[in-house]
Amino acid sequence: MADKINWGIIGLGRIARKFAENLQLLPSARLAAVASRDIDKAIGFASEYGAAKAYGSYKELLEDKAIEVVYIATPHTFHLEHSLMALHSGKHVLCEKPLGINARQVAELQKAASQTRLFMMEALWSRFNPSIREILQRVKSGQLGKPAYLRADFAFPALDRDPSGRLLNPELGGGSLLDIGIYPVFLAYLFLGVPDEIKTVTHFGPTGIEQQIGMVFKYPQAVALLYSGLSSRSGLSAEISGTLGSIYLHPPWYKTDGYELQIGEERSQVSLPAQDNGFLYEIEEVHHCLQNRQRESNLWSLEDSHNLLGILDRVREASGIAFPGESAG
């Protein structure tokens, strides 16, 4: 493998900008090309972030032999199609969350990644946050005793946004659940696994999207209370408690810079500032995997993505959240 890893970016929206900024911070990364459906947009983006080439279609970028790994930053409903295109063009893939809009789509991607023998990972960036990694070690080593309670929320007001944009548009997998609810659900999965039972309460908005959802997950010895919404703010807080102690993640918890640890009555603060918002860590994980010829991350595997989407499917089933054109199965 060459000194630098050659990245391509597909879909030049809001998150692609943050990603490109973070790529610039890594000496081992080169932004080799970017692609938009609009060539002028691609040229502007390329000059802003120092990409060597700009393409006016995703296909052209995928035909570029210089590109090794592609970051897919299109709306949820295109992740399957664009990831398959990338894998079948011989590119490694880092695809934004959710990896597909349901577990069936993720299974299709798992199969394609296995057949093409290429690396693939969902860009579930919170998994690589230094505090979350450390907290997981503490919980696994039994410092909190038996985990019994987890709570996490993620909400911001967005109902005044463009109804055709991806947050409010059902055709683009809109609603809070797949956009931000995925994070509290991820946290419950990371610490407690796949729940036995799921209960939900939901409000739907004028465009038909789910605008607010409360979730209760039951585990053999634990309960998780989770919330996401687009109709108000929430504290962006999370905690996990066991028989011996508790951890309170500093808000916003999904990119936290530390946490409070309480064992019995004793409290201490742990500070682990996340560099430049934390997108860097998922990129480093991709580099680590490519350099070690791994086809999946040990920290966030395709099986993890499949399990996560499986839980989200059950949440949707419990609350009647459906997307247009999504066939059953």
Ligand SMILES: NC(=O)c1ccc[n+]([C@@H]2O[C@H](COP(=O)([O-])OP(=O)(O)OC[C@H]3O[C@@H](n4cnc5c(N)ncnc54)[C@H](OP(=O)(O)O)[C@@H]3O)[C@@H](O)[C@H]2O)c1
């Ligand atoms: N990790 C995070 O913190 C984070 C944060 C925000 C979003 N995300 C994820 O990233 C993905 C993109 O989110 P975003 O906020 O960047 O969205 P966005 O600003 O709407 O950008 C999405 C881009 O996808 C491309 N696209 C292709 N087909 C499209 C279509 N039919 N309609 C609209 N756009 C289309 C467009 O790029 P071109 O016009 O250049 O082709 C568009 O700019 C989502 O899946 C979301 O879950 C992750």
